[in-house]
Amino acid sequence: MTDAPRLDHQVCFALYSASRAATAVYRPVLEELGLTYPQYLVMLVLWENEPRGVKEIGEELGLDSGTLSPLLKRLEALGLCERRRSGEDERRVAIHLTPAGRELSRNAGAIPQRLAQAAGLTAEELDQLRHTLGRLTAALHDAH
Amino acid sequence: MTDAPRLDHQVCFALYSASRAATAVYRPVLEELGLTYPQYLVMLVLWENEPRGVKEIGEELGLDSGTLSPLLKRLEALGLCERRRSGEDERRVAIHLTPAGRELSRNAGAIPQRLAQAAGLTAEELDQLRHTLGRLTAALHDAH
DNA sequence: TCCACCTAAGTTGTGCACAACTTACTTGTG
DNA sequence: CACAAGTAAGTTGTGCACAACTTAGGTGGA
Numbered sequence: 001m002t003d004a005p006r007l008d009h010q011v012c013f014a015l016y017s018a019s020r021a022a023t024a025v026y027r028p029v030l031e032e033l034g035l036t037y038p039q040y041l042v043m044l045v046l047w048e049n050e051p052r053g054v055k056e057i058g059e060e061l062g063l064d065s066g067t068l069s070p071l072l073k074r075l076e077a078l079g080l081c082e083r084r085r086s087g088e089d090e091r092r093v094a095i096h097l098t099p100a101g102r103e104l105s106r107n108a109g110a111i112p113q114r115l116a117q118a119a120g121l122t123a124e125e126l127d128q129l130r131h132t133l134g135r136l137t138a139a140l141h142d143a144h
Numbered sequence: 145m146t147d148a149p150r151l152d153h154q155v156c157f158a159l160y161s162a163s164r165a166a167t168a169v170y171r172p173v174l175e176e177l178g179l180t181y182p183q184y185l186v187m188l189v190l191w192e193n194e195p196r197g198v199k200e201i202g203e204e205l206g207l208d209s210g211t212l213s214p215l216l217k218r219l220e221a222l223g224l225c226e227r228r229r230s231g232e233d234e235r236r237v238a239i240h241l242t243p244a245g246r247e248l249s250r251n252a253g254a255i256p257q258r259l260a261q262a263a264g265l266t267a268e269e270l271d272q273l274r275h276t277l278g279r280l281t282a283a284l285h286d287a288h
Numbered sequence: 289t290c291c292a293c294c295t296a297a298g299t300t301g302t303g304c305a306c307a308a309c310t311t312a313c314t315t316g317t318g
Numbered sequence: 319c320a321c322a323a324g325t326a327a328g329t330t331g332t333g334c335a336c337a338a339c340t341t342a343g344g345t346g347g348a
Contacts, residue, residue, distance in 0.1 A: 005256045007188045007204065011270050012166045012259055014277035016181075017206055019163040020335080021284035022156040027336090037160075038304060044151045054327060060151065062161055065327050067305055074303080091313045091326040112149045115156055120283025121276070126155050129276055132269065133158035139264025140165035164305080171306090182334060198297060209297050211335055218333080235296040235343050 025118050029111055033104060039075055040108070042068070046081065047105045051094040053086075080104060169262050173255055177248060183219055184252070186212070190225065191249045195238040197230075224248060 007013055023037045030040050038061075045060045046052060054068050072095060075081045080101035086092035119126060151157055167181045174184050182205075189204045190196060198212050216239060219225045224245035230236035263270060 005188060005252065007185065007192065009274075010188075010256055010259075011263070011274050011277075012163075012170060012181075012256075013185060014274045014281070015159065015163040015166050016185075018277040018281045018284070019156075019159040020206065021281045021288070022159050024288050024336095025284050026156060036303065037156075041151065041157065041160075044149060044154075048151065055325090062164065063304090064306070066307075066329080069328050071304075089314075089326080093327065108149060112154055112156075115154075115284075118284050118287030119155070119280055120286070121280060125276065129273075129280070130153075130155050130158045132265070132273055133155075133162040136263055136265060136273070137158070137162045137165045140162070140169050140259075140262055142264070143262030144165070144168050168306095180333065199295090207334090208336070210299080210337075213298050215334075233296080233344070237297065 022115060025115055026111065029114055033107055034078060035104075038063075038067070038071060040111075042071060042075065043080065043101065043104065043108070046095060046097050046101065047108075051084075051096045053092050053094060057095065075101075166259055169259055170255065173258055177251055178222060179248075182207075182211070182215060184255075186215060186219065187224065187245065187248065187252070190239060190241050190245065191252075195228075195240045197236050197238060201239065219245075 026037055026040070030037060033040070035043065041061050042057060045057050054065055054072065057072075058064055058068055072081065072083060076083055079098055082096045082098060083093050084096060086094050116123070116126060121129065170181055170184070174181060177184070179187065185205050186201060189201050198209055198216065201216075202208055202212055216225065216227060220227055223242055226240045226242060227237050228240060230238050260267070260270060265273065
């Protein structure tokens with residue numbers, strides 16, 4: 001046997017597992033809203049400020065049009081947003097929330113508490129974790 | 145506007161982003177080995193101990209047969225492993241490494257260093273992060 | 289013994305991620 | 319003005335995740 005890396009020593013695997021476990025906790029709650037986790041992320045972006053272009057949304061979430069175009073079509077099919085070609089720049093598609101889309105934020109308010117409750121970490125630990133992950137993500141993006 | 149949750153306050157999004165950024169750093173390195181990140185994880189499990197059943201591998205990684213069955217077929221097509229029906233229990237499929245599969249671990253030894261270098265965190269910070277993520281993942285699984 | 293139940297693996301279908309490419313529109317420069 | 323270069327969004331193809339289901343083999347009582 002060689003000096004193969006150990007699974008349980010890998011930060012990358014720890015991130016991968018924690019991320020999947022976290023979305024798994026969100027899944028049943030989001031299912032009540034009829035959303036997947038990535039769809040919920042897009043709605044978060046739109047609830048903060050809309051209308052937004054596809055590219056803007058992608059920059060917030062780190063996703064490209066290959067992921068977002070079909071996802072936004074599904075949100076439109078759900079009646080939560082509308083895709084309108086911009087008048088000034090015909091390349092742009094502005095994503096507007098519908099009344100139903102805005103309404104949904106009311107039901108989404110309590111969602112982040114779920115994770116906090118299930119996390120088994122103190123508020124300070126969660127806060128520090130978020131901060132460390134933010135630094136890590138930024139550094140990894142620079143490296144990439 | 146309502147009290148919609150803020151994207152940048154969400155630990156779940158921080159995990160999701162960090163996880164994708166980390167696998168993005170691994171991707172070009174793994175591409176040289178001809179592996180995706182989940183395939184690399186399966187190889188890590190097998191390098192540690194083989195043969196293994198599909199279920200065992202799934203328990204290590206938190207993946208089910210719906211994900212692993214096609215993934216293992218692709219690893220077999222790459223000539224890295226073989227799937228053999230167990231004699232004692234005909235339901236089981238034992239995954240054996242081929243010589244090429246074992247050989248690959250030689251080239252994989254330096255991979256985890258990549259992330260450590262790109263992470264922009266100290267060794268202690270990475271260690272603590274891994275530990276916190278481990279606790280978090282365990283708690284989230286309990287909650288789920 | 290038999291058969292209801294359990295278990296391992298595989299299959300099907302949906303929805304991300306992401307690379308690579310296409311299309312349509314805009315802009316800067318000669 | 320013309321047109322090369324750039325940009326926004328969409329499309330195509332591959333490979334996860336995961337739910338729901340199927341298939342086939344094993345197991346433990348009544």
